Amino acid sequence: MNYQTIQVRFQDSVCFLKIYRPDANNAINDQLIEECHQVLSLCEELITVIVLEGLPEVFCFGADFQEINSQMSSGQQRQASPEPVYDLLMKLATGPYVTISHVRGKANAGGVGFxxxxxxxxxxxxxxFSLSELLFGLFPACVLPFLIRRIGFQKANYLSLMTQPISVQQAYQWGLVDAYDMSSETLLRKHLLRLRRLSKTGILRYKRYVSQLYDSLLHSKPLALAASKEVFSDPDNLELICRYVETGQFPWER
Structure with missing residues (x-):
């Protein structure tokens, strides 16, 4: 298929899915979410490993503020639902395949969700890695259930409140990163050599079992969606986003 926001290639039972929006800092828009959903649906039957990648300088920088500003400037009512984003994260966490994030450069906001x-x-x-949402009156409502499951409440809380990046070394100590190296491509190849040996049925049963053991993601969904809708529909927050896009000024810079 001809995708506009991602690049996809299949190698045996491995799918390489690259976020590819170089002109938009690899930001997340509705089309990116839809195309990722399409690829993950294609992978359900035969693919055992999905490798999610970005650009060398930026993995993914979160919501596309430029798109939000364009919608507001044209007088469109912003009604985008956060549900497709949450459902995509659910597919990565619970789908019948092993998901690997191969991170180079910056991962911010929704990128940390991936x-x-x-x-x-x-x-x-x-x-x-950073969560910058609170700088604009937002907060990572859809990201937090997944982040808390991975690194615990207090570390996720600290990352949300401080809004500043942490290094890969810190992320590794916190458990957000499982392994890192100067040559991450070599690291990825070593992992794929092992993961390719796993059977599709084994992965499916394992992921299903683990998702039932830790079912907080499903229970958190209504709360996350409601909170996300609230902050992204607040006119004051939208004004701060548009001002940043148009002038480069942060909310505290008057």
Whole structure:
């Protein structure tokens, strides 16, 4: 298929899904979410491993503020639902395949959501991770259930409140990253050599069992969706986003 926001290639039972929006800092828009859903649906039957990647300088930088600003400037009523985003993270976390986030460069906001929802996270030494939402009156409502499951409440709380990046070394100590190396491509190949040996049936049964053991993601969904809708429909927050896009000024810069 001809995708506009991602690049996809299949190698035996492995799917490589690259977020590819270089002109938009690899930000998340509705089309990216839809195309990722399409690929993950294709992978359910035969694929055993999905490798999620970004650009060398930026893995994924979160919501596309430029798109939000364009909608507001044209007078469109912003009615985008957060449910497709949450459902995509659920597919990464509970789908019948092993999901690997291969992170280079910056992972911010929703990009951290992709990371937190993955089964395995590999990174190179350039990787850094941040949740910047509170700078604009937002907060990572859809990300937090996955992040808390991975690194615990207090570390996720600290990352949300401080809004500043942490290094790959810190992320590794916290358990957000499973392994890192200067040559993350080599690290990825080593992991794929092992993971390719796993059977599709074994992975399916294992992921189903684990998702039942830790079913908080499903129970958290209504709360996460309601909170996300609230902050992204607040006119004051939208004004701060548009001002940042148009002037480059942060909310506290008057």
């Amino acid at each position: 990371v937190a929802a993955s089964d395995i996270v590999l990174a190179d030494t350039s990787a850094q």
